[in-house]
Amino acid sequence: MQSGIKGNLTINGYGSSNGGHFEKVKLNGRGTLNGNIECVRFECNGSGTVHGHLKMQNAKISGSGKVKGAVEGNDFAIEGNGSVSDSVSLTNKMKISGSGKIGGSLKADEIKINGKVTIANDCEAETFKADGQFTIGGLLSADQIDIRLHGESSVTEMGGQSIKVKGKKGRFYHLFKAFFPVKLTVKLIEGDDLELESTKADVVRGNNVTIGPDCEIDLVEYQGTLHQDDNAKVREIKKI
Incomplete structure (x- = not known):
């Protein structure tokens, strides 16, 4: 230069x-x-x-x-x-x-x-923090992933050591959630420690996994611990 x-x-x-x-x-x-x-x-x-x-x-x-x-x-x-x-x-x-x-x-x-x-x-980082909405057409890969959802977001696949997804909802969310959905849509989430809310995924695979409220998961595979909220839908669970 x-x-x-x-x-x-x-x-x-x-x-x-x-x-x-x-x-x-x-x-x-x-x-x-x-x-x-x-x-x-x-x-x-x-x-x-x-x-x-x-x-x-x-x-x-x-x-x-x-x-x-x-x-x-x-x-x-x-x-x-x-x-x-x-x-x-x-x-x-x-x-x-x-x-x-x-x-x-x-x-x-x-x-x-x-x-x-x-x-x-693709999106690649050591740390990824999002407070809002995003669309990622490929893989989101980072050691630390921290997401606060506002509305709808999507990513094809997501991988990291620690992944946290929180659904940020206002006090009137339950009255208007059909018009203003808060959801992350993803095919595959894979990591070590996973804490998910308001997530719709085909496959979630991890060691210690927490499936929180408003999640819709087709398959959860885990090695260590699994916690599932009463307000979460999981079709199939496998301990591997």
């Missing part, structure tokens, strides 16, 4: 620039970057667009920024409505507050979601 650095790039309002290597890139308004961007710091305040890949150390989208390519770097934060058309690969943290859309896979050491997120393919 040293050779060919052009200093800082700032676009205020309407404007466009070619890609390249920069120290700091800042888009205020509706700025457009045509080409791949490599920089230390990237900021998008408004509805800026990068037509290419973004490689950086730290990036933040505040507003409705778009990256029409892949993102690679250390830390990436979306506050508002941000989208990446390809994959995101980070060495540290991904934080999404608001609405985010990723057209490929997402990989980071720590992923924290507050809002609504769509990830087209």
